[in-house]
Amino acid sequence: MITTTYREALRSALREALVKDPRAFLMGEDVGRYGGSYAVSKGLLAELGPDRIRDTPLSELTFVGAGIGAALGGMRPIVEVMTVNFSLLALDQIVNNAATIRHMSGGQFSIPLVIRMATGAGRQLAAQHAHSFEGWYAHIPGIRILAPATLEDARGMLWTALEDPDPVLIFEHQALYNMEGPLAEDAGPVDIDRAAVRRPGKDVSLITYGGTLGKTRQAADTLASDGVDAEVIDLRTLRPLDMPTLLASVKKTHRAVIVDEGWRSGSLAAEISARLAEEAFFELDAPIARVCSAEVPIPYPKHLEDAALPQPATIVAAARETVGRRG
Amino acid sequence: MSTEAAATGHVATGYVATGYVASGFSRTNVGSQPDAAGHPIGRDHGLRLLHEMLRIRRFEEKCAELYSAGTIRGFLHLYIGEEAVAVGAMQTLSREDAVVATYREHGHALARGLSMDRLMAEMYGKREGCSHGRGGSMHVFDAATRFYGGNAIVAGGLPIAVGLALADKLQQRPRVTACFFGDGAVAEGAFHESLNLAALWKLPVLFLCENNLYAMGTRIERAQSQTDLCAKAQSYLVPAEAVDGMDAFAVECATRRAADAVRQGAGPRFIEYRTYRFRAHSMFDAELYRDKSEVETWKQRDPIPALAARLRESGVVSETLLSAVEDSVAEEIAEAVAFAEAGSWEPVADLLNDVYTVRP
Numbered sequence: 001m002i003t004t005t006y007r008e009a010l011r012s013a014l015r016e017a018l019v020k021d022p023r024a025f026l027m028g029e030d031v032g033r034y035g036g037s038y039a040v041s042k043g044l045l046a047e048l049g050p051d052r053i054r055d056t057p058l059s060e061l062t063f064v065g066a067g068i069g070a071a072l073g074g075m076r077p078i079v080e081v082m083t084v085n086f087s088l089l090a091l092d093q094i095v096n097n098a099a100t101i102r103h104m105s106g107g108q109f110s111i112p113l114v115i116r117m118a119t120g121a122g123r124q125l126a127a128q129h130a131h132s133f134e135g136w137y138a139h140i141p142g143i144r145i146l147a148p149a150t151l152e153d154a155r156g157m158l159w160t161a162l163e164d165p166d167p168v169l170i171f172e173h174q175a176l177y178n179m180e181g182p183l184a185e186d187a188g189p190v191d192i193d194r195a196a197v198r199r200p201g202k203d204v205s206l207i208t209y210g211g212t213l214g215k216t217r218q219a220a221d222t223l224a225s226d227g228v229d230a231e232v233i234d235l236r237t238l239r240p241l242d243m244p245t246l247l248a249s250v251k252k253t254h255r256a257v258i259v260d261e262g263w264r265s266g267s268l269a270a271e272i273s274a275r276l277a278e279e280a281f282f283e284l285d286a287p288i289a290r291v292c293s294a295e296v297p298i299p300y301p302k303h304l305e306d307a308a309l310p311q312p313a314t315i316v317a318a319a320r321e322t323v324g325r326r327g
Numbered sequence: 328m329s330t331e332a333a334a335t336g337h338v339a340t341g342y343v344a345t346g347y348v349a350s351g352f353s354r355t356n357v358g359s360q361p362d363a364a365g366h367p368i369g370r371d372h373g374l375r376l377l378h379e380m381l382r383i384r385r386f387e388e389k390c391a392e393l394y395s396a397g398t399i400r401g402f403l404h405l406y407i408g409e410e411a412v413a414v415g416a417m418q419t420l421s422r423e424d425a426v427v428a429t430y431r432e433h434g435h436a437l438a439r440g441l442s443m444d445r446l447m448a449e450m451y452g453k454r455e456g457c458s459h460g461r462g463g464s465m466h467v468f469d470a471a472t473r474f475y476g477g478n479a480i481v482a483g484g485l486p487i488a489v490g491l492a493l494a495d496k497l498q499q500r501p502r503v504t505a506c507f508f509g510d511g512a513v514a515e516g517a518f519h520e521s522l523n524l525a526a527l528w529k530l531p532v533l534f535l536c537e538n539n540l541y542a543m544g545t546r547i548e549r550a551q552s553q554t555d556l557c558a559k560a561q562s563y564l565v566p567a568e569a570v571d572g573m574d575a576f577a578v579e580c581a582t583r584r585a586a587d588a589v590r591q592g593a594g595p596r597f598i599e600y601r602t603y604r605f606r607a608h609s610m611f612d613a614e615l616y617r618d619k620s621e622v623e624t625w626k627q628r629d630p631i632p633a634l635a636a637r638l639r640e641s642g643v644v645s646e647t648l649l650s651a652v653e654d655s656v657a658e659e660i661a662e663a664v665a666f667a668e669a670g671s672w673e674p675v676a677d678l679l680n681d682v683y684t685v686r687p
Binding site: 025051056057059061062063064065066067068069070071072073074075077092093096097101102103104105106107108109110141142144164165166 | 425456457458459460461462466468469470475476477478480483485486487488489490491492493494495497498504516517520521523524527680681682683684686
């Protein structure tokens with residue numbers, strides 16, 4: 001095992017992909033000389049050169065669209081968008097082209113494109129740099145949505161995504177970049193189809209992904225000290241959802257709490273709730289609960305930002321309510 | 328068949344006798360060259376351009392008829408009046424080059440060499456269509472001719488063209504990506520971002536702007552503070568040229584100059600084709616925004632009769648031969664309609680196909 005960070009794991013994955021596949025290249029704002037706004041691509045320009053590590057103008061719509069075109073032209077582009085809020089400037093290309101061209105062309109053209117971006121709140125970046133729109137993207141057929149929450153997934157999802165013939169969006173929670181921990185020295189590609197049980201338990205299923213996985217595990221530890229044995233599920237892939245894993249968990253625990261940093265209305269948590277109600281209604285011993293962000297643009301002051309986001313304490317409270325043990 | 332052609336009574340024979348069909352471009356017109364000395368007005372070449380324009384004109388007239396009959400549905404945007412642009416420009420491309428077009432793309436598809444049968448089947452929504460019926464009029468795609476849509480978001484194709492060209496440059500392939508769009512696209516951010524990026528990275532893109540003066544119903548002066556579109560391209564250091572888009576020869580010559588420069592690695596070029604749409608924006612447009620007299624004035628410059636007259640006056644082409652061309656086009660359209668009629672509907676059980684690639 002080595003000790004590494006989420007950022008270093010991402011960089012190691014990028015480097016390996018670029019070395020292994022001559023068709024792969026990275027493009028985005030400040031990915032080269034600056035080293036990436038989150039320093040993920042630091043050092044890669046010097047090693048791989050400007051053809052493979054391409055600094056772009058501030059033109060999200062066009063460099064994402066150019067990624068689509070380059071994929072059509074036989075390349076394997078990895079496009080970095082600085083944050084999910086900025087990706088809205090490229091939404092037209094992602095939704096109207098990347099997600100549709102295979103279908104509109106009657107299956108003639110696939111788009112093997114990977115788009116990476118930072119998402120989520122927690123660093124006092126206020127209301128234009130801290131939202132969680134991955135749930136929106138998960139609404140769209142034609143693309144695959146990934147949310148690596150662990151070092152293994154930060155290291156392993158990129159290569160599998162690059163091998164996918166269709167567009168894959170990878171959402172890296174910005175609070176995770178400094179997360180440090182052990183990683184196998186030979187860590188490599190991982191599957192991008194299945195959710196993972198991060199902590200087995202029998203009393204309640206805590207279903208989450210990305211930046212809230214750590215908070216949810218903390219909540220599970222607190223619940224354990226109260227005698228509540230929570231199972232923690234990491235979705236990993238937000239589209240398509242791995243329903244068999246979720247249903248198996250709920251059939252065991254009969255209770256579900258969904259933790260999602262998106263706003264509650266129309267959220268991914270809403271979709272999962274609906275599916276559990278549709279597919280496992282008679283397994284449930286309590287109403288499904290959701291812990292989401294408050295319905296407010298993310299505020300700047302720390303105490304208000306904290307209050308707007310799911311926190312271990314709010315997850316614990318929701319789980320206790322679900323199992324009928326009010327704290 | 329025109330009345331005139333019918334009256335001559337021996338059109339089919341005359342047509343075949345010219346050797347025009349044997350030259351092999353009639354339905355797969357990719358990469359044809361003008362005559363020697365760079366002068367494109369040879370008889371065969373002139374006939375070729377006329378034939379290609381007529382195929383588009385008559386195909387779309389048939390589509391309008393089928394639309395009125397309810398056979399074709401959705402949106403139908405006709406290119407009638409602008410045929411000289413697609414036909415002239417397409418002469419300068421090779422099979423390896425790529426084409427990106429808009430939702431008004433039947434003309435580009437036909438001039439590029441897509442089968443009229445498969446294009447008509449696409450208009451019907453049949454499985455035998457070039458996009459297997461999933462796209463319809465606005466989303467024509469064809470891998471065999473590197474035709475990348477059929478994009479119905481104004482300016483949506485420009486970034487894709489930039490990326491196709493980037494892929495060529497990175498793989499050191501001497502190809503050109505021809506990207507067609509209208510004057511309306513020039514007001515979109517994607518136009519400015521794409522010209523900037525293509526110029527910055529010296530990418531082999533031909534930005535081909537069909538200025539028909541109207542973005543749907545909004546005339547260019549009402550939408551753009553600077554109506555000199557070449558000036559906008561030049562502001563990104565992209566060399567630009569405006570050309571008469573009602574003259575297929577002029578279009579071809581200007582496009583060839585630009586394509587040659589692009590092929591030599593000089594970076595992107597921009598051409599503004601000054602043209603005009605004779606028909607409504609779509610089949611739902613009452614045309615309240617322009618005077619009938621303006622349309623009539625432009626129709627005086629209809630590129631098809633203009634070229635026919637030019638060929639006749641130069642004495643290289645007889646009335647009989649021109650009628651034969653009409654006849655051949657009518658026959659091809661009849662075959663395309665029959666092909667589409669005979670096509671099949673995709674079973675509803677296949678509804679979810681082609682959303683994701685089937686992985687082995």
